[in-house]
Amino acid sequence: MRWGMxxxxxGQGKRMKSRLPKVLHPLCGVELLQYVLDNASRVAxxxxxxxxxxxxxxxxxxxxxxxxxxAIQREPRGTxxxxxxxxxxxxxQVDVLMVLNGDVPLLLPETLQRLQAxxxxxxxxxxxxxxxxxxxxxxxxxxxxxxxxxxxxxxxxELPKGEAVSPEVxxxxxxxxxxxxxxxxxxxxxxxxxxxxxxxxxxxxxxxxAGVADVAVSYPWEGLGINTRVDLAKxxxxxxxxxxxxxxxxxxxxxxxDTAYVDAQVAIGQDTRVGPNTFLxxxxxxGEGCVIGPNSVVRDSVIGPGCRVLASxxxxxxxxxGVDIGPFSHxxxxxxxxxxxxxxxxxxxxxxxxGRGVKMGHFxxxxxxTLGAEVxxxxGAITCNFDGVAKHRTEVGEGAFxxxxxxxxxxxxxxxxxxxxxxxxxTKDVPPDTLVVGAPARIRKRRSTSAPKRER
Numbered sequence: 001m002r003w004g005m006x007x008x009x010x011g012q013g014k015r016m017k018s019r020l021p022k023v024l025h026p027l028c029g030v031e032l033l034q035y036v037l038d039n040a041s042r043v044a045x046x047x048x049x050x051x052x053x054x055x056x057x058x059x060x061x062x063x064x065x066x067x068x069x070x071a072i073q074r075e076p077r078g079t080x081x082x083x084x085x086x087x088x089x090x091x092x093q094v095d096v097l098m099v100l101n102g103d104v105p106l107l108l109p110e111t112l113q114r115l116q117a118x119x120x121x122x123x124x125x126x127x128x129x130x131x132x133x134x135x136x137x138x139x140x141x142x143x144x145x146x147x148x149x150x151x152x153x154x155x156x157x158e159l160p161k162g163e164a165v166s167p168e169v170x171x172x173x174x175x176x177x178x179x180x181x182x183x184x185x186x187x188x189x190x191x192x193x194x195x196x197x198x199x200x201x202x203x204x205x206x207x208x209x210a211g212v213a214d215v216a217v218s219y220p221w222e223g224l225g226i227n228t229r230v231d232l233a234k235x236x237x238x239x240x241x242x243x244x245x246x247x248x249x250x251x252x253x254x255x256x257x258d259t260a261y262v263d264a265q266v267a268i269g270q271d272t273r274v275g276p277n278t279f280l281x282x283x284x285x286x287g288e289g290c291v292i293g294p295n296s297v298v299r300d301s302v303i304g305p306g307c308r309v310l311a312s313x314x315x316x317x318x319x320x321x322g323v324d325i326g327p328f329s330h331x332x333x334x335x336x337x338x339x340x341x342x343x344x345x346x347x348x349x350x351x352x353x354x355g356r357g358v359k360m361g362h363f364x365x366x367x368x369x370t371l372g373a374e375v376x377x378x379x380g381a382i383t384c385n386f387d388g389v390a391k392h393r394t395e396v397g398e399g400a401f402x403x404x405x406x407x408x409x410x411x412x413x414x415x416x417x418x419x420x421x422x423x424x425x426x427t428k429d430v431p432p433d434t435l436v437v438g439a440p441a442r443i444r445k446r447r448s449t450s451a452p453k454r455e456r
Contacts, residue, residue: 001095001096001120002047002093002094002095002096003044003047003094003095003096003097003098003116004044004047004048004049004050004090004093004094004096004097004098004178005040005043005044005047005048005049005050005097005098005100006049006050006051006052006083006086006087006090006097006098006099006100007033007036007037007040007049007050007051007052007099007100007101007102008052008079008082008083008099008100008101008102009021009023009033009051009052009053009060009102009103010052010053010054010072010073010076010082011023011076011102011103012054012076013103013227015227015228016227016228016229016232017229020059021054021059021060022103022226022227023036023102023103024059024060024063025226025232027105027226027232027235027236027239027264028236028239028240028243028262028263028264029263029264029265029266029281029282030263030264030265031063032102032103032105032226033051033060033063033102034063035105035106036100036101036102036104036105036107037049037051037063037064037065037068038109039100039107039109039112040098040100041065042109042112043098043109043112043113043116044098044116047094048069048090048093048094049067049068049069050068050069050070050071050086050089050090051064051068051069051070051071051102052070052071052072052073052082052083052085052086053070053071053072053073054072054073054076055072055073055074057070057072069089071085071086071088071089072085073085076195077194077195077196078190078191078193078195078196078197078198079195079196079197079198079199080185080188080195080196080197080198080200080201081195081196082198083097083099083181083185083198084185084186086099087178087181087182087185090178094178095177095178095179096119096175096176096177096178097174097175097176097178097181098112098115098116098173098174098175099173099174099175099176099198100112100172100173101172101173101225103225103226103227104171104172104173104223104224104225104226105226105235105239106221106222106223106224106235106238106239107129107171107173107217107222107223108218108219108222110218111129111215111217111218111222112129112173114215114218115127115128115129115173115175115215116175118213118214118215119175119213121213122211122213123211124177124205124210124211124212124213125176125177125180125205125208125210125211125212126174126175126176126177126180126181126201126202126205126210126211126212126213127174127175127212127213127214127215128150128153128170128171128173128174128175128202128212128213128214128215129170129171129172129173129174129214129215129216129217129223130142130150130168130169130170130171130214130215130216130217130223131168131169131171131216131217131220131222131223132167132168132169132220133166133167133168133169134220135169135220135221135223135224135225136169136224136225136227136231138156138225138227139156139169139170139171139172139223139225140153140154140155140156140169140170140199141153141154141156141166141168141169141170142166142168142169142170142214143166144166144168149206149212150202150206150212150214151202151203151206151207151212152199152202152203152206153170153199153202153203154166155191155197155199168216169223170199171217171222171223171225172225174198175213176201180205180210181201184201184204184205185201187204188200188201188204221235221238224238239264240261240262243262243263243264243266244257244260244262247262247268250268250270251270251271252268252269252270252271252272252273252274253271253272253273253274254274255273255274255275255276255293255294256275256276256277259276259277259278260274260276260278260280260293261278261279261280261281262274262280263280263281263282263284265282265283265284266280266281266282266283266284266285266286267284267285267286268280268286269286269287269288269289269290269305270288270289271288271289272286272287272288272289272290272291272292273290273291273292274292274293275291275292275293275294275295275296276293276294276295277293277294277295278292278293278294278295278296278297278298279296279297279298279299280292280298281297281298281299281300282299282300283300284298284299284300284301284302284303285301285302285303286298286303286307287303287304287305287306287307287321288305288306289305289306290303290305290306290307290308290309291307291308291309291310292307292308292309293309293310293311294310294311295310295311296309296310296311296312296313296314296326297312297313297314297315298313298314298315299314299315299316300315300316301314301315301316301317301318301319301331302317302318302319303318303319303323304319304320304321304322304323304339305321305322306321306322307319307321307322307323307324307325308323308324308325308326309325309326310325310326310327311326311327311328312325312326312327312328312329312330312331313329313330313331314331314335315331315332315333316332316333316334316335317331317332317333317334317335317336317337317349318335318336318337319331319337319341320337320338320339320341321339321340322339322340323337323339323340323341323342323343324341324342324343325337325342325343326343326344326345327345328345328346329343329344329345329346329347329348329349330347330348330349331343331348331349331350332348332349332350332351333350333351334350334351334352335349335350335351335352335354336352336353336354337349337353337354337358338353338354338355338356338357338358338373339356339357340356340357341354341355341356341357341358341359341360342358342359342360342361343360344360344361344362345362345363346362346363347360347361347362347363347364347365347366348364348365348366348367349365349366349367350365350366350367350368351367351368351369351391352366352367352368352369352370352371352383353369353370353371354366354371354375355370355371355372355373355374355375355398356373356374357373357374358371358373358374358375358376358377359375359376359377360377361377361378361379362379363379363380364377364378364379364380364381364382365381365382365383366382366383366394367383367385367386367391368383368385368391368392368393368394368410369383369385369393369394369395369396369408369410370393370394370395370396371396371400372396372397372398372399372400372416373398373399374398374399375396375397375398375399375400375401375402376400376401376402377402378401378402378403378404378405378406378422379404379405380404380405380406381402381403381404381405381406381407381408382406382407382408383408383410384407384408384409384410385410391410392410392411393410393411394408394410394411394412394413394414395412395413395414396408396413396414397413397414397415397416397417397418397432398416398417399416399417400414400415400416400417400418400419401418401419401420402414402420403419403420403421403422403423403424404422404423405422405423405424406420406421406422406423406424406425406426407424407425407426408426409425409426409427412426412427412428412429412430413429413430414426414429414430415429415430415431415432415433415434416432416433417432417433418430418431418432418433418434418435418436419434419435419436420435420436420437420441421435421436421437421438421441421444423439424436424437424438424439424441425438425439425440425441426440426441427440427441428440428441430443431443431446433446434446
């Protein structure tokens with residue numbers, strides 16, 4: 001069978017009360033739509049995939065992978081109309097279609113594979129996924145006949161008030177025979193709302209004897225759809241629990257799991273300890289044997305093995321092995337710390353590379369700079385990298401000693417093994433093996449590195 005994937009993402013999501021399309025809201029650091037796209041690629045690798053989007057769809061471009069096609073639903077005429085737009089884009093290319101809602105992000109790929117297998121075995125015109133009721137009052141209810149066969153789905157708006165309703169809900173994941181779908185879609189009549197419901201096809205298939213297969217989700221939470229920010233918070237709680245359990249089973253210690261916030265794309269090495277109230281966000285990768293937290297935030301960063309980040313913020317940065325940060329440090333975008341670097345309390349680094357073994361104890365700022373190996377940065381030392389118009393770089397050679405409260409006025413170079421006195425304001429390049437002091441700093445002493453001449 002030639003499979004095709006259709007993802008419905010054209011809904012306006014008015015109840016989110018947001019300028020951002022509903023399916024682009026983040027869930028544990030990843031857009032809702034991305035979870036559905038990932039499922040589609042796992043269930044049918046290489047199959048053509050069409051995402052149905054609204055006319056204003058420029059915000060979707062950052063999420064859609066290369067090769068994913070778009071079908072535009074010009075008017076919000078319902079899910080059946082959206083599928084019709086997608087089917088036109090796949091005309092003659094597929095035998096069967098899997099249709100997924102873009103706002104149902106928690107479905108497991110194994111569950112969708114079970115749906116796929118049941119559909120192929122059944123020979124039915126369509127198959128759908130069901131879940132126990134209780135997740136949301138807005139989901140359509142499954143209707144079965146006396147033999148337990150699915151014969152219809154009743155939308156929430158059509159449920160009779162005061163009467164008992166089915167204990168099963170429709171998740172919004174389907175498989176269709178493409179030819180049958182193409183014949184039936186044009187014959188659907190609008191509902192009372194004026195929309196064309198995809199669920200109307202279930203009653204048509206049952207009445208024709210074309211067959212309707214069904215599969216239940218493995219876990220009730222899989223069927224949670226996102227319509228409001230309340231739903232988004234529920235999904236976040238479910239997914240964060242799954243993520244935490246996964247890493248603990250992989251050999252990571254979460255000292256207080258309920259206060260460890262780990263995004264979906266984070267990777268953590270074995271024997272790393274994550275302290276309470278710690279956030280590991282974005283595409284962060286942490287090596288083995290680290291101690292992160294308590295009270296730390298790490299976002300989109302790479303942290304090597306054996307590092308320690310205590311009560312600090314690390315963003316868009318790289319730490320090699322054995323780096324020690326904090327407490328109360330801030331590594332901003334572009335910070336690169338080589339092996340064995342120490343940045344103590346209230347230190348800040350931005351767009352800078354600190355060489356092996358650099359020590360930056362406290363109350364210092366290094367921005368737009370390169371520090372060689374074994375440089376010592378004294379308390380209160382800063383690089384003055386911005387002149388009000390442009391940023392400028394500072395270079396400090398290996399083994400240099402930057403005295404407390406030194407101001408390095410960029411652009412400036414401090415040579416290897418040079419020293420600055422406390423409170424120096426360095427406005428000119430400092431040669432290697434030289435001591436400078438004062439404001440502005442002047443050379444006080446040169447240290448010769450050559451062998452002394454013999455007296456005669």
